[in-house]
Amino acid sequence: MKYLRLIVKNAGRNKRRSVLTILSISAAIFLLAFMQAIMNSFSSASELTGAELRLIVRRNSLADAMPESYREKIAQVPGVVAICPANWFGGTYKEDKPQYYFAQFYVDAKTLFDVQSEYQISPAEKQAFQQERTAAIAGRKLAAKYGWKIGDVIELKGTFHPVNPQLTLRGTYTTAADAPEGGLFFHREYVEEALGRPGEVGTFRIKLDSPASAPGVMDAVDAMFKSSAAPTKTETEASFQASFVSMLGNVKGLITSVGLVVVFTISLIAANAMAMTARERFTEVAVMKALGFRPGLVLGLILSESVFIALIGGVLGTLGARLGASALPSALRDMIFLQNLRVSPTVIALSLGASILIGLCSGGIPAWSAARVRIVDGLRRVA
Amino acid sequence: MAIPLKYNLRNLVVRRVSTLMTVFTIALVVAVFIAIMALANGLNAALVSTGTPENIVIIRPSSQTEVNSQVTREAFQLIQTLPGIARDTQGKPMASAEIAVLVNLPRRDTGEATNVTVRGVSDAGFAIRPLIKLVEGRMFRPGIGEAIASRKIAERFSSTGMGEVIRLGRRDWTVVGLFEAGGSAFDSEIWTEVNDVADAFERTNYSSVMVRADSVATRDSLANRIAAEQRLNLEAKPETVYYEEQTSAGAPIRGLGIFVAVVMGFGACFGGMNTMYAAVAVRTREIGMLRALGFSKGSIMTSFVIESVIIALIGGVIGCVLAIPVNGIATGTMNFRTFSELAFSFRITPDLMASALIFAAVMGLLGGLLPSRFAARMPITKALREL
Numbered sequence: 001m002k003y004l005r006l007i008v009k010n011a012g013r014n015k016r017r018s019v020l021t022i023l024s025i026s027a028a029i030f031l032l033a034f035m036q037a038i039m040n041s042f043s044s045a046s047e048l049t050g051a052e053l054r055l056i057v058r059r060n061s062l063a064d065a066m067p068e069s070y071r072e073k074i075a076q077v078p079g080v081v082a083i084c085p086a087n088w089f090g091g092t093y094k095e096d097k098p099q100y101y102f103a104q105f106y107v108d109a110k111t112l113f114d115v116q117s118e119y120q121i122s123p124a125e126k127q128a129f130q131q132e133r134t135a136a137i138a139g140r141k142l143a144a145k146y147g148w149k150i151g152d153v154i155e156l157k158g159t160f161h162p163v164n165p166q167l168t169l170r171g172t173y174t175t176a177a178d179a180p181e182g183g184l185f186f187h188r189e190y191v192e193e194a195l196g197r198p199g200e201v202g203t204f205r206i207k208l209d210s211p212a213s214a215p216g217v218m219d220a221v222d223a224m225f226k227s228s229a230a231p232t233k234t235e236t237e238a239s240f241q242a243s244f245v246s247m248l249g250n251v252k253g254l255i256t257s258v259g260l261v262v263v264f265t266i267s268l269i270a271a272n273a274m275a276m277t278a279r280e281r282f283t284e285v286a287v288m289k290a291l292g293f294r295p296g297l298v299l300g301l302i303l304s305e306s307v308f309i310a311l312i313g314g315v316l317g318t319l320g321a322r323l324g325a326s327a328l329p330s331a332l333r334d335m336i337f338l339q340n341l342r343v344s345p346t347v348i349a350l351s352l353g354a355s356i357l358i359g360l361c362s363g364g365i366p367a368w369s370a371a372r373v374r375i376v377d378g379l380r381r382v383a
Numbered sequence: 384m385a386i387p388l389k390y391n392l393r394n395l396v397v398r399r400v401s402t403l404m405t406v407f408t409i410a411l412v413v414a415v416f417i418a419i420m421a422l423a424n425g426l427n428a429a430l431v432s433t434g435t436p437e438n439i440v441i442i443r444p445s446s447q448t449e450v451n452s453q454v455t456r457e458a459f460q461l462i463q464t465l466p467g468i469a470r471d472t473q474g475k476p477m478a479s480a481e482i483a484v485l486v487n488l489p490r491r492d493t494g495e496a497t498n499v500t501v502r503g504v505s506d507a508g509f510a511i512r513p514l515i516k517l518v519e520g521r522m523f524r525p526g527i528g529e530a531i532a533s534r535k536i537a538e539r540f541s542s543t544g545m546g547e548v549i550r551l552g553r554r555d556w557t558v559v560g561l562f563e564a565g566g567s568a569f570d571s572e573i574w575t576e577v578n579d580v581a582d583a584f585e586r587t588n589y590s591s592v593m594v595r596a597d598s599v600a601t602r603d604s605l606a607n608r609i610a611a612e613q614r615l616n617l618e619a620k621p622e623t624v625y626y627e628e629q630t631s632a633g634a635p636i637r638g639l640g641i642f643v644a645v646v647m648g649f650g651a652c653f654g655g656m657n658t659m660y661a662a663v664a665v666r667t668r669e670i671g672m673l674r675a676l677g678f679s680k681g682s683i684m685t686s687f688v689i690e691s692v693i694i695a696l697i698g699g700v701i702g703c704v705l706a707i708p709v710n711g712i713a714t715g716t717m718n719f720r721t722f723s724e725l726a727f728s729f730r731i732t733p734d735l736m737a738s739a740l741i742f743a744a745v746m747g748l749l750g751g752l753l754p755s756r757f758a759a760r761m762p763i764t765k766a767l768r769e770l
């Protein structure tokens with residue numbers, strides 16, 4: 001540790017170069033952390049509380065529905081505590097623009113909170129919602145985003161269904177503090193009636209007595225309807241969410257390869273800077289060796305310097321990504337799958353790790369060649 | 384007076400290692416930019432190239448896409464009687480009732496399932512879309528569970544290949560032919576007879592009706608007539624417009640591409656600045672001499688900026704070359720409008736290359752500006768005294 005001062009001093013010798021290198025590394029790490037956060041936000045649905053107790057029953061093809069009568073049958077499967085039919089409404093709010101996209105479901109208002117037991121709502125609001133056919137509840141963050149207040153009328157225009165519901169907001173619910181904004185829930189009765197009661201259910205949400213009953217219930221439900229006109233597919237909530245992400249195609253591959261190219265490119269930039277530094281210190285290194293510094297120590301000093309610089313860049317980049325992710329303009333955040341974007345401790349650790357790697361890679365060759373400098377050559381050179 | 388360009392070019396050769404490093408980093412940044420934008424371009428191209436100018440898509444109002452839409456059988460009968468619809472050689476109106484359903488199929492490589500559009504068409508469906516070409520096998524025969532798949536789907540999804548049997552809805556289908564649709568959105572679909580789809584998926588109504596107008600000139604008036612027809616209460620829009628509206632599907636990828644390119648671009652700029660500062664530092668005495676010879680501050684500055692831009696442009700060209708192999712690679716993603724697979728290919732256009740080169744030049748300019756100013760402002764006496 002006695003060399004720490006030397007390393008820091010050395011790093012500060014050409015301030016402009018160090019600052020530029022730090023900035024370019026921080027740009028790379030910023031990007032890397034951001035990409036990881038995007039990947040994480042794809043799969044973050046699995047972290048929802050209560051999700052391990054929930055199953056989703058659906059048709060294999062998402063556009064097809066199941067008959068209402070399944071509800072009674074599924075409810076009787078051992079291990080099922082509660083069941084709530086929920087359909088994706090997918091209507092247009094105000095305009096057909098990304099900033100107005102949010103999740104809309106029409107559900108059985110009575111059993112919704114049995115299944116989504118993590119939803120926190122005041123008893124009065126819950127009652128108001130359940131009693132009125134045109135009532136709706138929304139996630140508190142969602143309500144705040146559009147400035148909805150209790151009693152406001154929300155008009156939706158059906159795209160999947162020829163219904164334009166006029167809903168009255170009767171309550172807001174919250175979940176965990178860092179959860180996504182939530183959705184808008186309204187009465188299944190309302191839509192069904194307007195459609196002339198087709199009795200179609202998009203998904204059944206099931207609450208289990210314990211996570212251990214999940215495999216048994218999944219098999220039992222699917223087996224029950226296997227040879228019917230509407231066979232089902234039952235899966236955990238996490239894998240249901242994940243199936244949407246997999247539809248994006250090879251996004252993970254794309255993001256990973258971009259990340260790798262970024263790290264590689266910036267390593268080159270940093271290596272270039274370190275090489276310049278090492279070249280300038282040619283004579284100096286020879287002097288140090290003449291004074292008795294071992295080659296290993298010289299190597300270590302230069303390598304530490306480059307790791308030190310890279311790490312500063314890494315810290316700046318990660319900090320930037322963390323701030324950037326929370327300050328992401330809401331227009332961007334509205335894009336599907338980005339609502340959950342945040343830079344988690346794991347991402348921070350990985351990004352800092354990557355910056356150390358950049359430091360090692362970029363300092364490697366210059367440090368190695370410095371360690372091999374022959375004292376006579378170094379001292380003879382005029383610089 | 385300007386400093387000769389040759390001076391800069393020779394300097395690049397003298398400092399070849401750091402020049403090459405900088406060139407290479409800019410090349411990589413440009414290559415990544417091109418690759419991501421080529422993805423977004425391909426997606427757009429698939430949708431924009433879909434649609435024949437004379438065709439009109441008829442769907443339920445505010446349903447946005449065929450998949451969400453319903454058109455009754457009576458409505459189809461009525462539409463066929465409207466004037467302004469083109470007739471085929473036998474005098475029948477060129478109108479195709481269609482059902483589009485989404486089926487969840489596993490990908491061949493990962494086994495992960497994605498929604499794929501299955502389209503049932505009437506006889507006229509093929510005449511209306513001359514783009515569709517059967518490239519292998521034969522046409523399906525109605526009533527016996529035969530289907531044709533696009534080649535791009537057959538390559539990428541399980542049991543959709545030639546001769547394979549796939550379960551869709553309530554029945555098994557044999558894939559008897561493969562088609563190509565010129566890179567349009569139909570290249571992501573499986574086609575069969577409309578009544579077979581209605582039967583297998585228990586649909587009483589059609590999803591949409593596609594009609595061909597007599598000519599492009601009469602298309603809009605026909606569309607207006609259909610939309611205004613009170614017995615129908617349907618929405619009619621030109622097929623080209625219908626697909627163009629879906630191009631917003633590419634926006635997230637385009638956004639990602641620009642974001643990555645800009646951040647990486649900044650990183651590369653800082654790196655370039657480092658190289659240029661070093662270049663200036665090494666040549667301090669030369670600069671002093673050039674000034675002593677009478678070259679103005681302005682010409683020194685211009686000269687160094689040009690040098691930096693040259694480095695960046697070489698990088699840009701190499702980046703373009705590096706990215707070229709990506710062109711044409713087939714891939715697919717979810718079309719957020721229809722929630723179904725849209726197959727497309729990476730597409731590098733001359734425009735994209737040009738914008739990549741401009742991007743590289745801007746990087747060079749930004750990276751070179753400060754070091755050049757530094758060089759130009761150096762006091763002559765001090766520069767000359769430098770060892």
